[in-house]
Amino acid sequence: MAQGNVIVGLDIGTTKILCLVAEVNAPGDVEIIGVSTHPSKGLQRGIVVNIESTVRSIRQAIVDAEKMAGTEITSVIVGIAGGHIRSLNGHGMITLRNREVTQRDIDRVIESATAGAQPADREVIHVMPQEFIVDGERKIKHPVGLYGVKLEAKIHMVTAQVTQAQNLVKCVHNSGLDVQSLVLEQIASSEAVLTPDERDVGVVLVDCGGGTTDIAVFCDGSIKYTSNITIGGDFLDNDISFGLGASKVVAKEIKERYGIASADLVDEDEDIRIDKIAGSGRKKVSKLELANIVEPRLEEIFTMARREIMRSGYYDMLPAGCVITGGSMAMPGSDYLAQKILNMPVRLGIPSQISGLEELVSKPECSTGVGLLLWGSNNQVSNKKIRIRDPQVFKRVFNTMRTWFSDLF
Ligand SMILES: Nc1ncnc2c1ncn2[C@@H]1O[C@H](COP(=O)(O)OP(=O)(O)OP(=O)(O)O)[C@@H](O)[C@H]1O
Ligand SMILES: [Mg+2]
Structure with missing residues:
Protein backbone atom coordinates (compact mmCIF):
# COMPACT_ATOMS: atom_id res chain seq x y z
CA MET A 1 0.00 0.00 0.00
CA GLY A 83 -8.21 23.88 -30.68
CA HIS A 84 -10.61 25.58 -28.23
CA ILE A 85 -7.76 26.73 -25.98
CA ARG A 86 -6.85 30.42 -26.29
CA SER A 87 -4.04 32.26 -24.59
CA LEU A 88 -3.17 35.91 -24.23
CA ASN A 89 -0.86 38.20 -22.33
CA GLY A 90 -2.28 40.84 -19.99
CA HIS A 91 -0.96 43.89 -18.15
CA GLY A 92 -2.31 45.27 -14.86
CA MET A 93 -1.41 48.24 -12.68
CA ILE A 94 -2.29 49.50 -9.17
CA THR A 95 -0.97 52.37 -7.05
CA LEU A 96 0.62 51.75 -3.63
CA ARG A 97 1.23 55.27 -2.24
CA ASN A 98 4.80 54.60 -1.16
CA ARG A 99 4.41 51.54 1.06
CA GLU A 100 5.48 47.92 1.04
CA VAL A 101 3.95 45.53 -1.51
CA THR A 102 1.74 42.95 0.23
CA GLN A 103 0.28 39.63 -0.95
CA ARG A 104 -3.08 41.39 -1.26
CA ASP A 105 -1.52 43.89 -3.71
CA ILE A 106 -0.24 40.95 -5.79
CA ASP A 107 -3.76 39.49 -5.92
CA ARG A 108 -5.20 42.90 -6.88
CA VAL A 109 -2.70 43.63 -9.63
CA ILE A 110 -3.14 40.16 -11.13
CA GLU A 111 -6.91 40.60 -10.95
CA SER A 112 -6.59 43.94 -12.77
CA ALA A 113 -4.44 42.27 -15.46
CA THR A 114 -7.12 39.66 -16.13
CA ALA A 115 -10.11 42.02 -15.87
CA GLY A 116 -12.21 42.26 -19.00
CA ALA A 117 -10.21 39.57 -20.79
CA GLN A 118 -12.66 36.73 -20.20
CA PRO A 119 -15.61 36.33 -22.60
CA ALA A 120 -18.74 34.68 -21.17
CA ASP A 121 -18.29 31.36 -22.99
CA ARG A 122 -14.72 30.88 -21.76
CA GLU A 123 -13.22 29.92 -18.45
CA VAL A 124 -9.79 30.83 -17.17
CA ILE A 125 -7.65 27.76 -16.56
CA HIS A 126 -4.28 29.42 -15.89
CA VAL A 127 -3.15 32.86 -14.85
CA MET A 128 0.64 32.89 -14.70
CA PRO A 129 2.59 35.97 -13.66
CA GLN A 130 5.46 36.67 -16.08
CA GLU A 131 7.02 39.59 -14.25
CA PHE A 132 6.23 42.35 -11.79
CA ILE A 133 7.29 45.95 -12.28
CA VAL A 134 7.76 48.20 -9.24
CA ASP A 135 8.15 51.92 -10.08
CA GLY A 136 9.43 51.05 -13.55
CA GLU A 137 11.96 48.43 -12.32
CA ARG A 138 11.25 45.37 -14.48
CA LYS A 139 11.67 41.59 -14.28
CA ILE A 140 10.90 41.31 -10.55
CA LYS A 141 9.76 37.82 -9.52
CA HIS A 142 8.97 38.36 -5.82
CA PRO A 143 7.89 41.95 -5.10
CA VAL A 144 6.35 41.33 -1.64
CA GLY A 145 8.08 43.60 0.91
CA LEU A 146 9.50 46.08 -1.63
CA TYR A 147 8.60 49.78 -1.24
CA GLY A 148 6.96 51.44 -4.22
CA VAL A 149 4.37 53.83 -5.58
CA LYS A 150 3.23 51.86 -8.60
CA LEU A 151 2.96 48.07 -9.01
CA GLU A 152 2.46 46.50 -12.43
CA ALA A 153 2.07 42.84 -13.42
CA LYS A 154 2.46 41.11 -16.75
CA ILE A 155 0.62 37.84 -16.95
CA HIS A 156 -0.03 34.95 -19.34
CA MET A 157 -3.61 33.75 -19.27
CA VAL A 158 -5.02 30.54 -20.75
CA THR A 159 -8.73 30.09 -21.33
CA ALA A 160 -10.79 27.12 -22.48
CA GLN A 161 -14.20 26.93 -24.07
CA ALA A 188 2.72 20.01 -18.07
CA SER A 189 5.13 18.70 -20.75
CA SER A 190 7.37 21.74 -20.21
CA GLU A 191 7.70 20.80 -16.53
CA ALA A 192 8.94 17.36 -17.55
CA VAL A 193 11.42 18.17 -20.32
CA LEU A 194 12.69 21.76 -20.10
CA THR A 195 15.56 22.83 -17.86
CA PRO A 196 15.45 26.07 -15.82
CA ASP A 197 18.43 27.35 -17.86
CA GLU A 198 16.58 26.80 -21.14
CA ARG A 199 13.54 28.70 -19.81
CA ASP A 200 15.80 31.52 -18.69
CA VAL A 201 17.61 32.08 -21.96
CA GLY A 202 14.62 31.37 -24.24
CA VAL A 203 13.25 28.08 -25.56
CA VAL A 204 10.20 26.71 -27.36
CA LEU A 205 8.55 23.38 -26.59
CA VAL A 206 6.78 21.52 -29.40
CA ASP A 207 4.77 18.50 -28.18
CA CYS A 208 3.59 16.52 -31.20
CA GLY A 209 1.13 13.81 -30.12
CA GLY A 210 -1.42 11.84 -32.10
CA GLY A 211 -4.11 14.47 -32.68
CA THR A 212 -2.55 17.81 -31.71
CA THR A 213 0.77 19.63 -31.66
CA ASP A 214 1.07 21.88 -28.61
CA ILE A 215 3.50 24.78 -28.34
CA ALA A 216 4.86 26.82 -25.42
CA VAL A 217 7.45 29.61 -25.57
CA PHE A 218 9.55 30.53 -22.50
CA CYS A 219 11.93 33.44 -21.97
CA ASP A 220 13.38 35.09 -18.83
CA GLY A 221 12.19 32.09 -16.81
CA SER A 222 8.50 32.62 -17.52
CA ILE A 223 5.93 31.51 -20.05
CA LYS A 224 5.33 34.00 -22.87
CA TYR A 225 3.13 32.24 -25.39
CA THR A 226 1.06 29.08 -25.77
CA SER A 227 -0.64 27.80 -28.86
CA ASN A 228 -1.69 24.61 -30.59
CA ILE A 229 -2.06 23.11 -34.03
CA THR A 230 -4.85 20.60 -34.52
CA ILE A 231 -2.78 18.05 -36.37
CA GLY A 232 -0.44 15.40 -35.02
CA GLY A 233 1.17 12.08 -35.88
CA ASP A 234 -2.09 10.22 -36.53
CA PHE A 235 -2.37 12.18 -39.79
CA LEU A 236 0.73 10.35 -40.99
CA ASP A 237 -1.22 7.10 -40.66
CA ASN A 238 -3.81 8.31 -43.19
CA ASP A 239 -1.09 9.36 -45.63
CA ILE A 240 0.76 6.03 -45.29
CA SER A 241 -2.46 4.05 -45.60
CA PHE A 242 -3.41 5.93 -48.76
CA GLY A 243 0.11 5.99 -50.22
CA LEU A 244 0.91 2.31 -49.66
CA GLY A 245 -2.56 0.78 -49.92
CA ALA A 246 -2.48 -0.59 -46.39
CA SER A 247 -5.05 -0.49 -43.57
CA LYS A 248 -4.72 2.27 -40.96
CA VAL A 249 -3.66 -0.29 -38.36
CA VAL A 250 -0.85 -1.59 -40.58
CA ALA A 251 0.09 1.98 -41.53
CA LYS A 252 0.49 2.95 -37.85
CA GLU A 253 2.51 -0.20 -37.15
CA ILE A 254 5.00 0.34 -39.94
CA LYS A 255 5.24 4.06 -39.17
CA GLU A 256 6.24 3.29 -35.58
CA ARG A 257 8.56 0.45 -36.55
CA TYR A 258 10.26 1.62 -39.73
CA GLY A 259 9.41 5.32 -40.12
CA ILE A 260 12.27 7.79 -40.62
CA ALA A 261 11.43 11.50 -40.60
CA SER A 262 13.51 12.46 -43.63
CA ALA A 263 14.51 10.69 -46.85
CA ASP A 264 18.01 12.28 -46.37
CA LEU A 265 18.57 9.89 -43.46
CA VAL A 266 17.66 6.60 -45.15
CA ASP A 267 21.11 5.21 -45.88
CA GLU A 268 20.37 1.52 -46.04
CA ASP A 269 17.23 1.09 -48.07
CA GLU A 270 15.46 -2.00 -46.85
CA ASP A 271 12.29 -3.70 -48.04
CA ILE A 272 9.36 -4.02 -45.65
CA ARG A 273 6.61 -6.58 -46.27
CA ILE A 274 3.14 -5.32 -45.46
CA ASP A 275 -0.38 -6.70 -45.66
CA LYS A 276 -2.34 -5.10 -48.45
CA ILE A 277 -5.69 -3.57 -47.66
CA ALA A 278 -8.71 -5.95 -47.42
CA GLY A 279 -6.48 -9.00 -47.00
CA SER A 280 -5.50 -9.16 -50.68
CA GLY A 281 -2.06 -10.56 -50.00
CA ARG A 282 1.28 -8.97 -49.06
CA LYS A 283 3.48 -6.53 -50.88
CA LYS A 284 6.96 -5.06 -50.59
CA VAL A 285 7.58 -1.40 -49.88
CA SER A 286 10.88 0.28 -49.15
CA LYS A 287 11.96 2.41 -46.19
CA LEU A 288 12.69 5.20 -48.65
CA GLU A 289 9.15 5.04 -50.02
CA LEU A 290 7.85 5.29 -46.45
CA ALA A 291 10.14 8.23 -45.60
CA ASN A 292 8.98 10.01 -48.76
CA ILE A 293 5.38 9.81 -47.51
CA VAL A 294 6.16 10.78 -43.91
CA GLU A 295 8.51 13.69 -44.59
CA PRO A 296 6.12 16.15 -46.29
CA ARG A 297 3.50 15.74 -43.53
CA LEU A 298 6.07 16.27 -40.76
CA GLU A 299 7.42 19.25 -42.72
CA GLU A 300 3.91 20.66 -42.75
CA ILE A 301 3.60 20.25 -38.97
CA PHE A 302 6.99 21.92 -38.35
CA THR A 303 6.16 24.72 -40.81
CA MET A 304 2.93 25.39 -38.91
CA ALA A 305 4.88 25.30 -35.64
CA ARG A 306 7.38 27.82 -37.05
CA ARG A 307 4.49 30.12 -38.00
CA GLU A 308 3.17 29.92 -34.44
CA ILE A 309 6.61 30.63 -32.95
CA MET A 310 6.92 33.66 -35.24
CA ARG A 311 3.46 34.80 -34.20
CA SER A 312 4.67 34.76 -30.59
CA GLY A 313 7.19 37.49 -31.42
CA TYR A 314 9.99 35.47 -29.74
CA TYR A 315 11.37 33.61 -32.77
CA ASP A 316 14.64 35.56 -32.64
CA MET A 317 14.93 35.31 -28.85
CA LEU A 318 15.31 31.56 -28.40
CA PRO A 319 19.03 30.74 -28.04
CA ALA A 320 18.18 27.40 -26.41
CA GLY A 321 16.22 26.54 -29.56
CA CYS A 322 13.42 24.02 -29.64
CA VAL A 323 12.72 20.94 -27.53
CA ILE A 324 10.50 18.44 -29.35
CA THR A 325 8.52 15.82 -27.45
CA GLY A 326 5.30 13.76 -27.72
CA GLY A 327 4.91 10.25 -29.14
CA SER A 328 5.29 11.31 -32.77
CA MET A 329 8.74 12.74 -32.11
CA ALA A 330 10.00 9.25 -31.22
CA MET A 331 10.44 8.76 -34.96
CA PRO A 332 14.18 8.77 -35.78
CA GLY A 333 15.23 11.94 -37.60
CA SER A 334 12.46 14.14 -36.16
CA ASP A 335 15.07 16.42 -34.58
CA TYR A 336 16.98 16.64 -37.89
CA LEU A 337 13.88 17.65 -39.85
CA ALA A 338 12.68 20.06 -37.14
CA GLN A 339 16.09 21.76 -37.12
CA LYS A 340 15.97 22.14 -40.90
CA ILE A 341 12.48 23.70 -40.92
CA LEU A 342 12.66 25.76 -37.73
CA ASN A 343 16.23 26.86 -38.40
CA MET A 344 17.29 26.62 -34.74
CA PRO A 345 18.95 24.01 -32.49
CA VAL A 346 16.59 21.13 -31.69
CA ARG A 347 16.80 18.37 -29.11
CA LEU A 348 14.42 15.52 -28.24
CA GLY A 349 12.88 15.98 -24.79
CA ILE A 350 12.36 12.89 -22.66
CA PRO A 351 11.01 13.17 -19.09
N1 LIG B 1 8.36 5.34 -32.81
C1 LIG B 1 7.40 6.11 -33.28
N2 LIG B 1 7.54 6.68 -34.51
C2 LIG B 1 6.57 7.47 -35.00
N3 LIG B 1 5.43 7.76 -34.38
C3 LIG B 1 5.24 7.22 -33.16
C4 LIG B 1 6.20 6.38 -32.56
N4 LIG B 1 5.71 6.00 -31.34
C5 LIG B 1 4.50 6.58 -31.22
N5 LIG B 1 4.20 7.31 -32.32
C6 LIG B 1 2.99 8.08 -32.60
O1 LIG B 1 2.78 9.03 -31.58
C7 LIG B 1 1.40 9.36 -31.53
C8 LIG B 1 0.93 9.31 -30.09
O2 LIG B 1 1.66 10.24 -29.36
P1 LIG B 1 1.16 10.69 -27.91
O3 LIG B 1 0.99 9.48 -27.07
O4 LIG B 1 2.10 11.73 -27.43
O5 LIG B 1 -0.26 11.31 -28.31
P2 LIG B 1 -1.53 11.61 -27.41
O6 LIG B 1 -1.07 12.24 -26.15
O7 LIG B 1 -2.37 10.37 -27.28
O8 LIG B 1 -2.33 12.63 -28.34
P3 LIG B 1 -2.54 14.20 -28.25
O9 LIG B 1 -1.55 14.76 -27.28
O10 LIG B 1 -2.29 14.68 -29.64
O11 LIG B 1 -3.96 14.37 -27.84
C9 LIG B 1 0.66 8.35 -32.41
O12 LIG B 1 0.35 8.95 -33.64
C10 LIG B 1 1.71 7.25 -32.56
O13 LIG B 1 1.54 6.51 -33.76
MG1 LIG C 1 -0.59 14.22 -25.62
Missing part, protein backbone atom coordinates in the same frame (compact mmCIF):
# COMPACT_ATOMS: atom_id res chain seq x y z
CA ALA A 2 1.34 3.39 -0.96
CA GLN A 3 2.28 5.72 1.87
CA GLY A 4 2.47 9.49 2.22
CA ASN A 5 1.32 12.12 -0.19
CA VAL A 6 0.13 10.38 -3.36
CA ILE A 7 -0.89 12.26 -6.51
CA VAL A 8 -2.19 10.99 -9.84
CA GLY A 9 -1.69 12.46 -13.31
CA LEU A 10 -4.21 11.56 -16.01
CA ASP A 11 -3.21 12.42 -19.57
CA ILE A 12 -6.32 11.95 -21.71
CA GLY A 13 -4.66 12.02 -25.11
CA THR A 14 -6.13 11.49 -28.57
CA THR A 15 -4.41 8.11 -28.93
CA LYS A 16 -3.77 6.93 -25.38
CA ILE A 17 -4.88 7.47 -21.81
CA LEU A 18 -1.86 7.51 -19.52
CA CYS A 19 -2.33 7.25 -15.79
CA LEU A 20 0.64 7.84 -13.49
CA VAL A 21 0.60 7.48 -9.71
CA ALA A 22 3.39 9.01 -7.64
CA GLU A 23 4.46 9.73 -4.12
CA VAL A 24 5.57 13.32 -3.56
CA ASN A 25 8.75 13.60 -1.52
CA ALA A 26 9.11 17.38 -1.96
CA PRO A 27 8.06 19.96 -4.56
CA GLY A 28 9.48 18.78 -7.89
CA ASP A 29 10.61 15.48 -6.36
CA VAL A 30 8.22 12.65 -7.17
CA GLU A 31 8.58 8.88 -7.14
CA ILE A 32 6.39 7.06 -9.62
CA ILE A 33 4.75 3.95 -8.17
CA GLY A 34 2.15 3.12 -10.82
CA VAL A 35 1.94 3.47 -14.61
CA SER A 36 -0.74 2.34 -16.99
CA THR A 37 -1.57 3.20 -20.53
CA HIS A 38 -4.67 2.32 -22.47
CA PRO A 39 -5.79 3.11 -26.04
CA SER A 40 -7.95 6.22 -26.04
CA LYS A 41 -11.32 5.92 -27.74
CA GLY A 42 -13.56 8.95 -27.80
CA LEU A 43 -11.30 11.91 -28.58
CA GLN A 44 -10.56 13.74 -31.82
CA ARG A 45 -7.83 16.35 -32.13
CA GLY A 46 -7.49 16.54 -28.36
CA ILE A 47 -11.17 17.04 -27.56
CA VAL A 48 -13.84 14.67 -26.26
CA VAL A 49 -16.34 13.61 -28.94
CA ASN A 50 -17.71 10.48 -27.23
CA ILE A 51 -18.26 10.53 -23.46
CA GLU A 52 -19.02 6.83 -22.99
CA SER A 53 -15.98 5.55 -24.90
CA THR A 54 -13.71 8.02 -23.12
CA VAL A 55 -15.07 6.99 -19.70
CA ARG A 56 -14.51 3.33 -20.53
CA SER A 57 -10.89 4.00 -21.55
CA ILE A 58 -10.25 6.08 -18.42
CA ARG A 59 -11.68 3.38 -16.16
CA GLN A 60 -9.43 0.73 -17.69
CA ALA A 61 -6.33 2.88 -17.29
CA ILE A 62 -7.27 3.73 -13.68
CA VAL A 63 -7.94 0.11 -12.65
CA ASP A 64 -4.52 -1.01 -14.01
CA ALA A 65 -2.71 1.89 -12.32
CA GLU A 66 -4.45 1.17 -9.01
CA LYS A 67 -3.32 -2.47 -9.16
CA MET A 68 0.26 -1.54 -9.88
CA ALA A 69 0.48 1.19 -7.24
CA GLY A 70 -1.50 -0.78 -4.64
CA THR A 71 -3.63 2.22 -3.84
CA GLU A 72 -7.14 3.45 -4.59
CA ILE A 73 -7.36 6.43 -6.94
CA THR A 74 -10.04 8.96 -6.07
CA SER A 75 -8.84 12.20 -7.65
CA VAL A 76 -6.60 13.15 -10.55
CA ILE A 77 -4.72 16.04 -12.14
CA VAL A 78 -5.93 16.19 -15.73
CA GLY A 79 -4.31 17.57 -18.88
CA ILE A 80 -6.39 19.76 -21.19
CA ALA A 81 -5.66 20.63 -24.84
CA GLY A 82 -7.35 21.17 -28.19
CA VAL A 162 -16.55 26.15 -21.17
CA THR A 163 -18.36 23.32 -22.95
CA GLN A 164 -15.13 21.52 -23.94
CA ALA A 165 -13.75 21.77 -20.41
CA GLN A 166 -17.10 20.54 -19.07
CA ASN A 167 -17.05 17.49 -21.36
CA LEU A 168 -13.56 16.58 -20.19
CA VAL A 169 -14.42 17.01 -16.51
CA LYS A 170 -17.66 15.05 -17.04
CA CYS A 171 -15.68 12.08 -18.40
CA VAL A 172 -13.44 12.06 -15.34
CA HIS A 173 -16.41 12.48 -13.02
CA ASN A 174 -18.35 9.67 -14.73
CA SER A 175 -15.30 7.47 -14.19
CA GLY A 176 -15.88 7.95 -10.45
CA LEU A 177 -13.02 10.40 -9.93
CA ASP A 178 -12.60 13.98 -8.74
CA VAL A 179 -10.61 16.52 -10.72
CA GLN A 180 -7.99 18.19 -8.56
CA SER A 181 -6.85 20.44 -11.35
CA LEU A 182 -6.88 20.98 -15.10
CA VAL A 183 -3.46 21.77 -16.54
CA LEU A 184 -2.71 22.87 -20.09
CA GLU A 185 -0.88 19.92 -21.65
CA GLN A 186 2.10 21.86 -22.99
CA ILE A 187 2.59 23.50 -19.58
CA SER A 352 13.78 13.47 -16.54
CA GLN A 353 13.91 14.51 -12.85
CA ILE A 354 11.90 11.47 -11.82
CA SER A 355 12.57 8.41 -9.80
CA GLY A 356 10.73 5.09 -9.84
CA LEU A 357 9.72 3.14 -12.94
CA GLU A 358 11.97 5.31 -15.14
CA GLU A 359 12.14 2.57 -17.75
CA LEU A 360 8.37 2.87 -18.27
CA VAL A 361 8.13 6.65 -18.51
CA SER A 362 11.40 7.75 -20.12
CA LYS A 363 9.66 8.17 -23.47
CA PRO A 364 8.52 11.31 -25.30
CA GLU A 365 4.87 10.17 -25.18
CA CYS A 366 5.00 10.31 -21.35
CA SER A 367 6.09 13.97 -21.10
CA THR A 368 2.60 15.31 -20.40
CA GLY A 369 1.81 12.60 -17.83
CA VAL A 370 5.08 13.07 -15.93
CA GLY A 371 4.65 16.84 -16.20
CA LEU A 372 1.21 16.64 -14.58
CA LEU A 373 2.84 14.97 -11.57
CA LEU A 374 5.63 17.55 -11.37
CA TRP A 375 3.14 20.39 -11.76
CA GLY A 376 1.00 18.82 -9.03
CA SER A 377 3.94 18.45 -6.67
CA ASN A 378 5.06 22.04 -7.26
CA ASN A 379 1.57 23.39 -6.75
CA GLN A 380 0.64 21.20 -3.78
CA VAL A 381 -2.67 20.22 -5.34
CA SER A 382 -3.11 17.24 -3.06
CA ASN A 383 -4.01 19.58 -0.21
CA LYS A 384 -6.64 21.33 -2.30
CA LYS A 385 -8.92 18.47 -3.22
CA ILE A 386 -12.17 19.46 -4.89
CA ARG A 387 -15.20 17.23 -5.04
CA ILE A 388 -17.01 17.42 -8.33
CA ARG A 389 -20.56 16.65 -7.48
CA ASP A 390 -22.69 19.67 -8.29
CA PRO A 391 -23.45 22.01 -11.19
CA GLN A 392 -21.20 24.69 -9.70
CA VAL A 393 -18.24 22.40 -10.12
CA PHE A 394 -16.57 24.27 -12.96
CA LYS A 395 -16.70 27.62 -11.20
CA ARG A 396 -15.20 25.99 -8.12
CA VAL A 397 -12.42 24.21 -10.04
CA PHE A 398 -11.46 27.35 -11.90
CA ASN A 399 -11.75 29.66 -8.91
CA THR A 400 -9.55 27.36 -6.90
CA MET A 401 -6.96 27.32 -9.66
CA ARG A 402 -6.92 31.09 -9.72
CA THR A 403 -6.25 31.11 -6.01
CA TRP A 404 -3.38 28.63 -6.31
CA PHE A 405 -1.68 30.84 -8.81
CA SER A 406 -1.97 33.88 -6.65
CA ASP A 407 -0.74 31.77 -3.70
CA LEU A 408 2.38 31.04 -5.68
CA PHE A 409 3.61 34.60 -5.83
